[in-house]
Amino acid sequence: MTAYDEFSLEPCSINSSDKPEEACGVFGVYAPEEEVAKLAYFGLYALQHRGQESAGIATFEGDTVHCYKNMGLVSQVFKEDILKTLPGDLAVGHTRYSTTGSSHRANAQPAVVETRLGTLALAHNGNLVNTLELRQTLEKRGCDFETTTDSEMIAVAIAQEVNSGQDWLEAAVNAFKLCSGAYSLVIGTPSGLIGTRDPNGVRPLVLGEIETDDGKTRYVLASETCGLDIISATYIRDIEPGELVWITEEGITSQYWAQSERKLCIFEMIYFARPDSIMHDESLYTYRIRLGEQLAKESYVDADLVMGVPDSGIPAAIGFSEVSGIRYGEGLIKNRYVGRTFIQPTQHMREHGIRMKLNPLKDVLNGKRVIIVDDSIVRGTTSRKIVRALREAGATEVHMRISSPPVTHPCFYGIDTDNQSQLIAATKTVEEIAQQIEVDSLAYLSWCGMLEATGKDPNSFCSACFNGDYPIPIPNSVKGSKLMLEKLGV
Known part of the structure; x- marks a missing residue:
């Protein structure tokens, strides 16, 4: 069961600016008996610099998913009365700047999709480079789409794998292998929380922990360590490229689903990330x-x-x-x-x-x-x-x-x-x-x-914006427009 609460605002038009613009900030927390919506709110508040177009939070209360998302800053989208409508043990949050798909409410995240095992909610930082090919592949499999974002495509790919008989982790890995590009993902399910990075780790994702009042350890995922600091979570480590972590009541497990070659975006260190964050083991x-x-x-x-x-x-x-x-x-x-x-x-x-x-x-x-x-x-x-x-x-x-x-x-x-x-x-x-x-x-x-x-190691960074050396091949179909899906009428 999924409960949606949204209100309308006029969509923003898109134009260029004088600075490179980051795509998104993602946040996830598994903390039964805690106010997970508030934890997600403050985590997103600290990650606001990564996207100012829209914000959203999805919480999991058993098999029921509560989702609220809209255009605007985190502080504009969420008020105390809204957060009270988002109970649960697990939360996934997102702040967006659009890089695939236009800037309006329908494309806000988390992307929420139904499966035979229940609802999943996905938050994505990055950009796929095989967007059109993946869309066509999924449509041939009978998948439908409600937005023009590559993020929804990842969520639908996971759902399609689940509906074909896979469990959450098998489905996620199979779906990730269909995706080419940069992605750090936080995915909520009724069974637990998934975090992963693409095999090059172009976009960041960190793991933290919080100690509850009853002495239990709970885990947090965020784009940057500043998203941990604000809720007094302790930074443990980076999620590695090609790694998947699975967080449940039993704790956390890890698996590597692809061979990896670290290529962290060097602009994250130069500009995008907050200066009070730690990245690549560096202040x-x-x-x-x-x-x-x-x-x-x-x-x-x-x-x-x-x-x-x-x-x-x-x-x-x-x-x-x-x-x-x-x-x-x-x-x-x-x-x-x-x-x-x-x-x-x-x-x-x-x-x-x-x-x-x-x-x-x-x-x-x-x-x-x-x-x-x-x-x-x-x-x-x-x-x-x-x-x-x-x-x-x-x-x-x-x-x-x-x-x-x-x-x-x-x-x-x-x-x-x-x-x-x-x-x-x-x-x-x-x-x-x-x-x-x-x-x-x-x-x-x-x-x-x-x-x-x-x-x-200079080889551990993606510096394509400076030298044109792209670690992930770029098809001609993705060059030049984040509105490619709108232009194709899909």
Whole structure:
């Protein structure tokens, strides 16, 4: 039995922005006798930066599934009275930024599908690259679809395997083997909670535990460790590429269903994940400081002030200041009550958002030669607006330093940059970009410098957005549009 509670909002249109946009955040918890909906709410609240279009939670109360999802931020979608309608022992939650399927309520997650063993609820971070082929395969098997997301396809594939006689774990593994691309999944069933990552581990997923008041250990899955911290869960480890974990009343079991080759998205470490998260056994705040230190070694310029674009550019700016000896200071004040402007999907919202979000400090900037540090430039429009604002505040020189290499290739693994023509570094030289964004000088961190700062095996990362080396082959059918299923009328 499935109970759905949803209300209508007008769908958002989709347009490009000036930052790479993450796909989603996922969360799952198995904790009988705990308020699992509240745990999921706070977990998603901590993962809000990974998607701001929609949010949803599904809870399992025996064989009954309660699901509520809608457009908006976690705090907008869920109120206390809504959370009270989501009882259960297990919860799956999701925050979404769309990368396959348009931005409207029908495509919000978790994806909920019925099977002969009961209902499953699936939350997905990532993007499949064999979307059309998988859809056609499943339709030939008689499967029906209600949305235009690749996430629903994974859920339907699992359901189809269950309905053919497999148990939950066998069905999940068989379905995963049909999928090509990037996916970290949290899947709720009446029997337990499943977590997995694709064989390359492109998107992150971590395991944590909480101790209940009666001394029992319960387990939590989240896209990042910040999703554990907020509910006082202890980080245990990363879910490994090609690993499946199964969490029930009896505890947790693990199995590997595919040969793996770790290829974690390096942009997770540079920008996407929160700086207070741990990833690849690394404090991301510390890593981003090292990026700034390396950047200063490579591209020093004489100036009076080093500042970061709040918030993502600040750690690298601190590192740049420490190595260069140039004073660090705040030159832009962020309005904390405005969301991450660049992740909002409409052009209109973005254009108004940047002015609402960042305000220059004239007394700090007036008469100063300024170095402004940011994590990336994708399209350049926001960078130009920031530079103009600094000059209007009195900065005599504005030099921009970027703590990653130029983004020259599209991503098809869960970041909304699948159109190469929109990537400024794909069509312009560094000098041309500097002219377009109106800075006195521009420098990017080198490829070697970025890898050196990780202190990890460079082969353990996906860096396709910088070098075009895609670890998972990209069919021509997926290039260029996250709305491919709408365009094909499916």
